[in-house]
Amino acid sequence: MGAGTLIRPTPLKSSPLSQQRPPPRPPTPGYHSSNSISIPRSSTPVKASSSLNSQGDYRGPKPKREWVADWVSQNNDVVRSLPIYVGGLSLLAVLVNRTISGIAPVADASSSQSRADLLTLGLAVTNILNGLVWLSIRPKSVSAVNPEGVECQSICPLLPDFISSELLWVWESLSDATCCRSLIIVYDKRVILQIGFATASSNTDDAVVVDVDKLMKGSLYQGALKSKSQSYLANLSLYPAKSELPFLPPNTQAVILQPLGDKGLAIIGGDMIRGFTTSDQAWITLVGEKLDATLAKMNNIPVNA
């Protein structure tokens, strides 16, 4: 009775969202980021760039390559320190020029040479200051931490088609656009979706089952639903309330708790500290509202005892 009836609606296609998606890795035993999926694999993996009609039939204008933008984005550090070096070297050059020409290094504006020197010095200082501002706002590079656990894809089988496709769309969007690696959606006192990485349970190789009652009594859930707004735990290791989320991989770096109306919560786990940007947070809020509107249309689905 535990598993209940497994309803298999039509399998959903995994169309490649971006061209660089690698083919799925074969399942390997063990805990560390293993792909141990206990379901039969479909016949052929989807190759991302196979037999696409190249260029399609669109004959309109295409954008040209942005060389400067690409070069700057790739050589970020070099460009950030460039103004300081340029400014500093020109400062030295002006002073050296003055000394080797035999002019006394006096800063007055009497001769046109001095005026030209002063203007050049002013420009050099501007460059140095701009370089300092750029260096001070250099983003701190954080690297992603691969979650430890097993991958799972579990969905409540009694959901109507439009809801399950919407849930899978939410997962695809989050995993493609953000650093999200785990997603659990709790609605109406039960888990309707658990997808991505999860802690492996101790006796089997599958993902640990979410204890919904314990989660709903915990402070994270209560606080999120009471405040009715998103909660962003940017560095999960700093929060002792982390123990309320044992189903997420233990080295999950950041978590967003998005309440879905009054009845549900979406738990989004990411692999990078402060990995969700403010833009991501805004998008997740709006997607959460949409999901809540869709889930509210769900009539009472019988609990699978």
Added chain:
Amino acid sequence: MSGTALSPFPLIPLSFPPDIGNKSYPLTKFPTRKLKSLAKISCSRSDNSSHSTSQQQQLNLSVLRFTFGIPGLDESYLPRWIGYAFGSLLLLNHFGGSDFSAITPAQLRTEVLGLSLAAFSIVLPYLGKFLKGATPNNEKSIPEGAEPIFLMSQNIPDTLKGDLAWGTYVLLRNTNTISVLIFIQDALCVRGYWNTPKDIPKDQVHDWFEKEINKTGLFDLRETLYFPQAEELWEILPRGTCSFLIQPVLHTQNSSSDKTEMSDGFVLLASSSTYAYSSKDRAWIRAVANKFRVDATA
């Protein structure tokens, strides 16, 4: 038993995408310094952890910025103005300072150096726009003559109407967009500021949009087109568009031997500032477009 009505549900395994580069990271803490006596340094907080439920340590991140404190003035363009100002002063000094015979080689060297520094300063804000962590300019300016419209095809199912309304709303709100158009399998939804010709009656605006779309040939598109600095290519785009993006909505179709990508339609976004869509924006736009994907077996 505790009500976890969860059964393992066999799905086609979805492979995870690789690490997505080009994310904009939050900014590090930096102490304030007095740099010039005239201008003041302002420390603006960009709080990247909104309220947590328990009293835990909040991560506060501060940004060092140099500002005159005048609202509406973009100080990142300051090197450019200084470059123009000092460069012209240098030229003035050269031609009007003293008579030509008294110009020494040393002065010429300084002036050449000064002019090249001025040129470099002028280019500097342009380079700074592409650095990671650059704050995008989110001011939307509305082109003149454009009116806000919200148009949707009538003979489409209600769920699609709801999705189109939500999709257009979200794209207008969360990206630097002033006009959005979604065209899916003969259903059209237009929202935002558009320059429709004034002489056609209201009920024919829909047909005018369809005609313009046919002229562009965009329904055959299979790859994302992003024009960050565009001149206006098509009549359908509102005047004052500086950058726009077209995201096709694709689904793979199983033919007998291989998989081809079919286009269900596209999403067109237009903005009044250049370089309006970062790679993060484009990833989310792709996600919203995929909502309208037609599952062939659904």
